[in-house]
Amino acid sequence: MPFLRGSLGFQRFSVSGFESDSFDDEHLEALAGQAAGGFETASAENVSVGFLAGEHLFDVDFNLGKNLINNALHAAVRIDTNQIPASYRAAWLQMELAGFAKDSEDGVITKAQRKEAKEAVEQRCEQEAATGKYRKMQTFPLLWDLSQEMLYFGGSVGNSARHCIELLQRTFGLELSHRGAGSIATQWAIDNKVFGEVDDLHPISFVSDLIAGDHVWSNEHSQAPDFLGNEFLVWLWWTLENESDSITLVDESEVTVMLAKTLSLECPYGESGKETIAAECPVKLPEAMQAIQSGKLPRKAGMTIVREGRQFDLTLQAESFGISGAKIHLEDDEEFDDEDRIDAIRQLTDTTDLMLQTYVNRRISDDWEQDRQAIRKWLGGRVSHDRKAA
Structure with missing residues (x-):
């Protein structure tokens, strides 16, 4: 568990709107209900975000003995992406268009053919993504300190923090605000x-x-x-x-x-x-x-x-x-x-x-x-x- 060993690196967020005085099994069940791999954002980014129990990349075994330490909840967020690189998309599109141009007498590609080529690329992207070979996983440790009303996020302020905040807010009905200077x-x-x-x-x-x-x-x-x-x-x-x-x-x-x-x-x-x-x-x-x-x-x-x-x-x-x-x-x-x-x-x-x-x-x-x-x-x-x- 990263906050419990080695060097430390984090950003902090003030927590408001959490009504409980302590963490209990109910809160761990909420984490388990949004475990890594079980939730996808509504955006077109093809990103899956979920909680981990913190021991390793696939640990979803939440329990009070492991995750509750000194009135602080220790866990992690895993962010999975499954995106086809833009360079691959561009190459596949050029290959499809080249095929249409080769079959055309004057080498001119029609609007309908260009649309068909794009649809073929999207279909190929779906097939390639389904293989899982483009899937990447990142984990970010969390330390939610109830006594300080503070969340320690083991990453930088950016998209990863935004995904983490959205997940916590949705799961627990919280308000989180960055605690900068x-x-x-x-x-x-x-x-x-x-x-x-x-x-x-x-x-x-x-x-x-x-x-x-x-x-x-x-x-x-x-x-x-x-x-x-x-x-x-x-x-x-x-x-x-x-x-x-x-x-x-x-x-x-x-x-x-x-x-x-x-x-x-x-x-x-x-x-x-x-x-x-x-x-x-x-x-x-x-x-x-x-x-x-x-x-x-x-x-x-x-x-x-x-x-x-x-x-x-x-x-x-x-x-x-x-x-x-x-x-x-x-x-x-x-x-x-x-x-x-x-x-x-x-x-x-x-x-x-x-x-x-x-x-x-x-x-x-x-x-x-x-x-x-x-x-x-x-x-x-x-x-x-x-x-x-x-």
Whole structure:
């Protein structure tokens, strides 16, 4: 079961609309009723989506002892596709048309013959698909944490996540929403009665006093301030370089952080290229500083974090707050079972959320302008990408 062993990688979705206080046999029966291989979407994509019990590609044996751990449901989704490659379709169509052209005295293919050729290709596609040789299967682990009202999805945000969400919503009548940097900040603002202050925030430039425009990677369909994730990584970098590697979080706990292994930066306006730096400590390399001085923003950063005696290595994606390559460090003599691992995953995401919330709290404070000017001074005051929002 992927969430219970090896390194971790996931996106998170907030869960609402689930009325039960605990998981029981009824919910496992619901999973079994939508087991892998038993459901097809209504679209023309020829995709089959269903649940797995998590042990392997064909495991549909759901039971509480295996799938319920520490008030969290551990399972998987399998997505089967059975699509004929477009290049095959095109080749078969050309072969059919060539046959008609060969039999024609003038080599001209009629409209009726072209229609007949297309119908022949569709029939061949159905026959080929029925053999199963084009079937592909992908599995994506799920960890549904009832206590956090959170779904951990072991994949990226895209079609696979969409299929998973649709299946869960249909099966359990849920509402799922992606928990990225903007939604984390917004929920914290609501909980702390500072929504207006956070809602008024706009992207800023750290190399200029001018108003910054929207980032080229912004989701035009979302109002969530995901840009705070990029700003957070700049602020974190500056804090670690100039203040301390230990940060007091908004809940008064402390976290120790080191940026390590990987750093990806990109110009928020698309005026220059992307840069990915892999090194033991990438932020110490001159090309990293040159990139951020030119106005590029971090989009992904590797880091080591230590909080409440537990150390994690991970890579954090700025806007989605997705985590990849996460490793939980254990003491040599530590006893660590599945329930402990679930608690460690909770601690990991609690810590990254608190780190972002600490930045947002600073961002709306009266001291923020002082921090911003200090960051500008740290960057050398170089203004390479000043621009005003359109």
